[in-house]
Amino acid sequence: MFLPSALFLASISLLAHLTTSQAQQLLPLPSGRDYNVTISHLHFHSPSSPDPYHPDPTAGRHVMISVFYPLRKNICSGRCYPAYMPNATAVVSGAQFFGSQQNDSRIFENIKFQACCGVKQGNMTNPTAYPVVVIEPNVGTTRFLYGAIAQEIASQGYVVVTVDHPYDSSIVELDPGSGSENSTALKKVELDPFVAMNPWNATVTKAFNTRLSDLEIVTTSLRNYTILQSAGLNTTLIPIPQNAAFNTLPANTNIIGHGLGGSISTYLSTLPSTPSPYLAANSSVYINLAGTPPLIPSDTYAPILFFGLSPGFRREDSPHWNASWPHFRGDATEWDLFPGQIYDYSDLPLILNITSSEYPGARDMVRGVGPVGGKVGMKVAWEVTTKWVWAYLGLSWEWKGRASVERRLNEFVGEYQGVMRTYPRV
Numbered sequence: 001m002f003l004p005s006a007l008f009l010a011s012i013s014l015l016a017h018l019t020t021s022q023a024q025q026l027l028p029l030p031s032g033r034d035y036n037v038t039i040s041h042l043h044f045h046s047p048s049s050p051d052p053y054h055p056d057p058t059a060g061r062h063v064m065i066s067v068f069y070p071l072r073k074n075i076c077s078g079r080c081y082p083a084y085m086p087n088a089t090a091v092v093s094g095a096q097f098f099g100s101q102q103n104d105s106r107i108f109e110n111i112k113f114q115a116c117c118g119v120k121q122g123n124m125t126n127p128t129a130y131p132v133v134v135i136e137p138n139v140g141t142t143r144f145l146y147g148a149i150a151q152e153i154a155s156q157g158y159v160v161v162t163v164d165h166p167y168d169s170s171i172v173e174l175d176p177g178s179g180s181e182n183s184t185a186l187k188k189v190e191l192d193p194f195v196a197m198n199p200w201n202a203t204v205t206k207a208f209n210t211r212l213s214d215l216e217i218v219t220t221s222l223r224n225y226t227i228l229q230s231a232g233l234n235t236t237l238i239p240i241p242q243n244a245a246f247n248t249l250p251a252n253t254n255i256i257g258h259g260l261g262g263s264i265s266t267y268l269s270t271l272p273s274t275p276s277p278y279l280a281a282n283s284s285v286y287i288n289l290a291g292t293p294p295l296i297p298s299d300t301y302a303p304i305l306f307f308g309l310s311p312g313f314r315r316e317d318s319p320h321w322n323a324s325w326p327h328f329r330g331d332a333t334e335w336d337l338f339p340g341q342i343y344d345y346s347d348l349p350l351i352l353n354i355t356s357s358e359y360p361g362a363r364d365m366v367r368g369v370g371p372v373g374g375k376v377g378m379k380v381a382w383e384v385t386t387k388w389v390w391a392y393l394g395l396s397w398e399w400k401g402r403a404s405v406e407r408r409l410n411e412f413v414g415e416y417q418g419v420m421r422t423y424p425r426v
């Protein structure tokens with residue numbers, strides 16, 4: 001179940017010896033037993049959706065997503081090593097999390113996924129076969145900082161989609177590698193990606209509503225074969241039949257959000273009836289990782305899942321959680337990472353783990369990661385995040401209707417006890 005770290009570190013140092021100039025760090029293979037994962041990036045453009053941050057509001061709205069797609073192991077055609085981030089994104093993210101000293105080390109630039117590059121000749125894949133999980137990043141970061149979480153969840157049999165919102169993300173490359181400055185959107189939203197949002201003001205509302213509108217674009221586009229083609233779906237990587245699309249939306253969509261993304265997730269979970277049929281809550285899973293929800297003013301039976309941070313960001317620390325909590329009449333659960341910081345709920349703890357031999361100083365430079373998350377040399381916070389997310393998804397999608405739910409739950413608890421022992425406080 002756990003990643004073979006010893007073996008893995010051995011293979012890294014082998015790689016370090018082999019390549020003289022720039023060593024590459026490989027993310028671990030995801031742990032799913034039945035699926036390999038292929039990764040594809042799509043560019044949606046909705047001319048009819050105004051972009052409130054673009055100087056020309058009639059230019060329409062762009063949204064970038066990455067799709068982490070599960071492929072049954074027997075049809076995967078072979079291994080490839082896609083970049084963790086495109087280059088300009090890696091530079092911006094490096095400066096953000098490691099400061100300007102990171103320029104020489106190029107931490108993000110050298111990380112690669114181990115992914116599947118497509119299916120065997122003659123095989124196809126059915127995109128309606130899997131529930132969809134949308135990962136909504138925190139404001140001021142990028143979707144790429146959640147790629148390893150996405151790949152891990154996808155390997156359990158989910159289509160995972162990470163979303164970048166232009167001018168809200170730190171940087172969005174609409175056409176990576178083109179070098180055109182017009183195709184790069186830098187952050188304009190004046191919200192700090194390192195602090196919990198308080199108060200909820202007009203800046204937050206504008207960013208929040210823009211994200212909801214972007215999610216409409218994403219869900220509408222994923223359902224449409226023609227749009228998928230023009231968005232650049234690489235059918236070598238994800239070969240779907242003519243006119244197929246991700247039709248299981250909306251009922252099968254789950255949203256895992258971090259920071260401002262968590263606000264979106266909790267909000268959508270509590271809607272009695274949504275403005276969009278595509279975002280309707282049903283048995284879907286909505287997880288809020290360290291995000292402030294909008295004020296929930298009346299009673300809701302929606303299951304609420306909040307992962308907080310202690311000290312500093314438990315529900316008592318947020319006026320909106322505080323005031324909304326009495327209205328949660330169904331299951332409402334809070335888990336707090338102690339002692340935690342906001343980017344413990346991202347790939348950063350894992351990044352620190354796999355790059356530690358190449359960049360021993362990275363742990364001291366990193367911003368937003370707590371001692372449990374990475375500085376003591378473990379990737380525990382990353383494992384906790386992925387395993388709990390997977391567990392909640394599993395409870396909703398895999399075990400429902402099976403007679404053996406209780407037995408599976410016990411298996412699950414056994415499997416997770418190791419992780420929970422190092423996850424000190426709930």
Ligand SMILES: *[C@@H]1O[C@H](CO)[C@@H](O)[C@H](O)[C@H]1NC(C)=O
Binds near residue numbers: 117
């Ligand atoms: C697919 O997954 C299995 C088990 O994790 C692994 O052994 C295999 O190398 C993977 N294939 C590719 C192409 O990554």
Ligand SMILES: *[C@@H]1O[C@H](CO)[C@@H](O)[C@H](O)[C@H]1NC(C)=O
Binds near residue numbers: 085086
């Ligand atoms: C980053 O830049 C290098 C060298 O210019 C290039 O070889 C590589 O393909 C680029 N990677 C990405 C993901 O754009």
Ligand SMILES: *[C@@H]1O[C@H](CO)[C@@H](O)[C@H](O)[C@H]1NC(C)=O
Binds near residue numbers: 095103
């Ligand atoms: C690191 O790179 C950034 C962005 O390219 C640049 O602004 C900064 O001056 C560089 N810092 C150093 C120390 O080279």
Ligand SMILES: *[C@@H]1O[C@H](CO)[C@@H](O)[C@H](O)[C@H]1NC(C)=O
Binds near residue numbers: 072075120124
């Ligand atoms: C893959 O393609 C081969 C050859 O056409 C076929 O025999 C096999 O059943 C296919 N497997 C799957 C899982 O679709």
Ligand SMILES: *[C@@H]1O[C@H](CO)[C@@H](O)[C@H](O)[C@H]1NC(C)=O
Binds near residue numbers: 180181182
């Ligand atoms: C960028 O956009 C501006 C205005 O839309 C245009 O004048 C300019 O030619 C574009 N530059 C490139 C490199 O495409």
Ligand SMILES: *[C@@H]1O[C@H](CO)[C@@H](O)[C@H](O)[C@H]1NC(C)=O
Binds near residue numbers: 190199201202203
């Ligand atoms: C709005 O609130 C955020 C925190 O949620 C704060 O960072 C920002 O400065 C505020 N903006 C204005 C214009 O007051």
Ligand SMILES: *[C@@H]1O[C@H](CO)[C@@H](O)[C@H](O)[C@H]1NC(C)=O
Binds near residue numbers: 224225226227
């Ligand atoms: C799919 O998108 C195309 C292009 O935007 C549009 O013409 C078509 O009507 C859409 N199909 C459906 C079923 O919505």
Ligand SMILES: *[C@@H]1O[C@H](CO)[C@@H](O)[C@H](O)[C@H]1NC(C)=O
Binds near residue numbers: 080234
């Ligand atoms: C699609 O993916 C394959 C396999 O990685 C790659 O060789 C090919 O260049 C990609 N096609 C496009 C248009 O990006």
Ligand SMILES: *[C@@H]1O[C@H](CO)[C@@H](O)[C@H](O)[C@H]1NC(C)=O
Binds near residue numbers: 280282283
């Ligand atoms: C929601 O779930 C119920 C019970 O599982 C099901 O009957 C209903 O069709 C679902 N609604 C949607 C919109 O999928």
Ligand SMILES: *[C@@H]1O[C@H](CO)[C@@H](O)[C@H](O)[C@H]1NC(C)=O
Binds near residue numbers: 316317318322
């Ligand atoms: C939340 O409620 C508790 C007790 O009801 C109170 O002590 C605390 O100050 C409140 N926190 C905020 C941020 O409103």
Ligand SMILES: *[C@@H]1O[C@H](CO)[C@@H](O)[C@H](O)[C@H]1NC(C)=O
Binds near residue numbers: 376377378379
């Ligand atoms: C990486 O994480 C694993 C598992 O938590 C741990 O055993 C290992 O010591 C860590 N490696 C480094 C270099 O921090």
